[in-house]
Amino acid sequence: MTASTDRPLVDLRNLTITFAGHRGPVTAVHDLNLTMGRERVAIVGESGSGKSVSARALIGLLPVSAKVSASRMDFDGIDLRGMSEAGFERLRGSRIAMILQDPRQSLNPLMTAGQQIVESCRLHHREGRRAARERAMDLLEAVSIREPQRVFDLYPHEVSGGMGQRIMIAMMLAAQPDLLIADEPTSALDTSVRTDVLEEIQKLVEDRGMGLLLISHDLDLVASYTDRVVVMYAGRVMETLESRHLHAARHSYTQGLIGCRPVLGHPVDVLPTLERQEAWKS
Amino acid sequence: MTAAAVDIENLSVRFGAATVVRGVSFSVRPGECVGLVGESGSGKSTILRAIMGLEPVSDGQIVIHGMPPRPDRLTRAGTVQMVFQDPYASLHPRQTIGRILEEPLRIHGIGGREDKVRAALSAVGLPISFRFRFPHQLSGGQRQRVAIARALILEPRVLLLDEPTSALDVSVQAEVLNLLKQLHAERGFSMLFVGHDLGVVAHMCNRVMVLENGILKEELSQQALHAGCAEDPYTRKLLQAARMEAAVVLHVR
Numbered sequence: 001m002t003a004s005t006d007r008p009l010v011d012l013r014n015l016t017i018t019f020a021g022h023r024g025p026v027t028a029v030h031d032l033n034l035t036m037g038r039e040r041v042a043i044v045g046e047s048g049s050g051k052s053v054s055a056r057a058l059i060g061l062l063p064v065s066a067k068v069s070a071s072r073m074d075f076d077g078i079d080l081r082g083m084s085e086a087g088f089e090r091l092r093g094s095r096i097a098m099i100l101q102d103p104r105q106s107l108n109p110l111m112t113a114g115q116q117i118v119e120s121c122r123l124h125h126r127e128g129r130r131a132a133r134e135r136a137m138d139l140l141e142a143v144s145i146r147e148p149q150r151v152f153d154l155y156p157h158e159v160s161g162g163m164g165q166r167i168m169i170a171m172m173l174a175a176q177p178d179l180l181i182a183d184e185p186t187s188a189l190d191t192s193v194r195t196d197v198l199e200e201i202q203k204l205v206e207d208r209g210m211g212l213l214l215i216s217h218d219l220d221l222v223a224s225y226t227d228r229v230v231v232m233y234a235g236r237v238m239e240t241l242e243s244r245h246l247h248a249a250r251h252s253y254t255q256g257l258i259g260c261r262p263v264l265g266h267p268v269d270v271l272p273t274l275e276r277q278e279a280w281k282s
Numbered sequence: 283m284t285a286a287a288v289d290i291e292n293l294s295v296r297f298g299a300a301t302v303v304r305g306v307s308f309s310v311r312p313g314e315c316v317g318l319v320g321e322s323g324s325g326k327s328t329i330l331r332a333i334m335g336l337e338p339v340s341d342g343q344i345v346i347h348g349m350p351p352r353p354d355r356l357t358r359a360g361t362v363q364m365v366f367q368d369p370y371a372s373l374h375p376r377q378t379i380g381r382i383l384e385e386p387l388r389i390h391g392i393g394g395r396e397d398k399v400r401a402a403l404s405a406v407g408l409p410i411s412f413r414f415r416f417p418h419q420l421s422g423g424q425r426q427r428v429a430i431a432r433a434l435i436l437e438p439r440v441l442l443l444d445e446p447t448s449a450l451d452v453s454v455q456a457e458v459l460n461l462l463k464q465l466h467a468e469r470g471f472s473m474l475f476v477g478h479d480l481g482v483v484a485h486m487c488n489r490v491m492v493l494e495n496g497i498l499k500e501e502l503s504q505q506a507l508h509a510g511c512a513e514d515p516y517t518r519k520l521l522q523a524a525r526m527e528a529a530v531v532l533h534v535r
Contacts, residue, residue, distance in 0.1 A: 046451045047422060161322065190321045191479050192523035195530055217451040220531040246534045258535055260456035262485035264521075264528045265508050270463070271456035271485070 009179055009211040010036045010058065013072035017053050017235075020065050028053050028066075029235045036228075038178070040205060040212040042243070044219045044257065045232035051215045054232075055181045058213075059096050060088030076178060094124055097172040098181045099201075102188040103164030107156040113140075113167045114152030117174055124175040139170040143200055162193030166200065173204060179211040187217075198225045219246075219257040231257065234281045253280060285348040287312045287440050287472035288333060288362075292342035295328050295496075302328045304496040305342065310440070315466060315473040317487035319480060319520065325496035326476045330442045333474070334364050347439055360390060363433035367445040369425035373417040379403075379428050380413030386436050402431040406461060423454035427461065434465065441466075443475045447482065459485060480524035484508050492517045 017029040029050040034041070043051040056062050058075065060083065073080045075096065080088075092098075100106045108116055117136035121127055127135065140148035143166040156164060165185060172180065182201055186194040202225045205212040216222040223229055223243045231238045231254045239251040249255050256274035286309035295303040303325040310316045318326040331337040333344055335358055343351040346361055353361075366372040373382055383399045392398070400410050406427040417425055426446060433441060446462070447455035459482065466473060477483040483490055484507040492500045492514065500514040510525055512518045 046453050191527060192321060192520055195523070195527050217453070220452075220534060221527065223534040224530045243534065257453055261452045261531065262456075262459065262481045263531050264481045264484050264524045265510060266528065266532060267485070267504075267508055271460055273456050273460065274453050 007077050008035045008037050009076055011074040015070040018067040038209050038211045040226040042214045042222045042226040042229045049232040050235040051232050052183055094175045095177050096179045097177040099168050099185045101184040103168050109156050112153050112155055117171050120171045120174040139173050143170045161189045165197050181213045183215045220261050289345040294341035295332055295337055296340040302496050306498045308491055310472050313470045315487045317483040317490035318476045319483050320493035324493040326493050327444050330444050360436050362440040363438040364442040365429050365433050365446045368449045369429050372429055379415050383432055402435045406431045422450050426458050440472045
């Protein structure tokens with residue numbers, strides 16, 4: 001076996017995910033191949049493209065009705081195929097963390113922000129109350145919260161969406177995971193904070209040498225925060241390209257996704273739209 | 283001077299002790315598309331709902347096409363219609379698309395309903411056969427097309443849009459925005475468009491009103507919005523964030 005630094009963080013080969021449907025099985029992901037190290041990768045696609053289920057398979061969060069098969073499905077050399085719930089439990093949070101779309105739904109409404117981060121610190125570091133509290137304050141500061149003392153005692157309903165997402169990120173950092181999966185982390189936020197949150201995630205991932213799997217429907221926006229982009233449609237990878245070569249995208253689906261968002265200071269009469277082709281589904 | 287499509291004067295909306303809209307005045311000219319922007323909680327959706335009669339007017343008045351301030355429900359619904367943010371929540375889950383589209387016609391005692399439903403579906407680019415389907419059998423974008431068809435089936439003179447594309451993929455957003463622009467050009471109704479994405483609002487609207495904490499801060503023209511010219515500090519802050527996002531997006535294109 002090679003040293004742990006050489007082995008990919010995520011190695012997926014022929015990942016196929018099938019759900020039981022009313023009219024027979026429905027395949028949500030077809031033969032997905034993805035190898036990534038401690039780098040930043042975006043999976044981009046529309047609703048139903050299979051981007052979220054692919055990431056959820058990695059962390060063992062698919063419903064029991066889902067059938068997952070792969071010729072390889074490794075996380076840092078650990079085979080995830082057929083892994084038990086207890087096995088995933090050991091990975092979740094401590095090695096693979098996840099941030100979801102709406103912080104107001106993923107935070108516990110009955111606990112203050114501080115209590116939730118302290119809980120996460122104590123769980124993962126087996127620390128005493130005081131040490132955990134100090135660590136929580138440091139983490140709030142690390143995610144650019146200006147008054148950590150004040151925010152510590154706020155309940156989720158008392159914070160804005162952007163602040164809530166920062167609290168989620170602080171909780172996730174408490175465990176010092178190796179891989180962060182961010183599933184549409186900015187879709188529920190006001191425009192004024194979207195780039196701030198993406199900036200924050202990118203900075204932390206880079207500083208701490210983590211891998212980032214960023215899932216989004218907004219190709220234009222996330223490409224700037226990642227090294228590579230995987231474009232998915234109907235459960236299949238259409239194209240994988242380096243983010244900085246996005247303008248050279250070959251696939252007509254990718255070309256369609258670029259530029260469909262109206263941008264301030266860049267007026268157009270009619271927005272470009274996608275011509276979805278049946279051939280892409282096979 | 284022709285009467286305004288919507289004339290709002292000194293409007294305030296209070297819920298108990300909380301004042302959500304504070305003395306807002308502005309008007310929408312016939313055929314114009316006006317945007318309302320601001321962050322969550324700025325009162326933009328409440329203004330739309332007050333125009334629709336869905337929220338109480340605590341102070342001030344709203345006049346729609348010269349009608350009395352508190353028109354009866356049928357008159358109001360025949361003149362103003364609204365499209366909501368979440369097409370998953372705004373369509374009756376147990377009714378077929380045909381029935382959903384037919385209901386306003388039935389309530390208003392309008393005949394030739396079958397033909398009107400077909401015409402409404404084709405106007406929003408959906409196959410006629412969709413009238414036999416249920417909302418859960420449609421994608422988010424298709425549902426929002428149905429919501430637009432339902433709003434337009436009574437041929438209203440004013441269309442209110444509350445973040446009509448925020449729940450959709452950006453690729454589907456483009457399709458729905460193009461459809462709205464095309465229908466607006468063909469039929470000439472007036473639009474009041476609530477959004478938080480300045481790129482989207484600048485794409486759709488001739489003028490934009492900026493709200494903060496229920497107060498109207500500034501009015502900007504489409505050109506000023508694209509150029510990023512604003513006087514008010516809050517508007518500048520919003521614009522700066524949007525321009526940073528625009529820079530990020532244009533950088534990769």
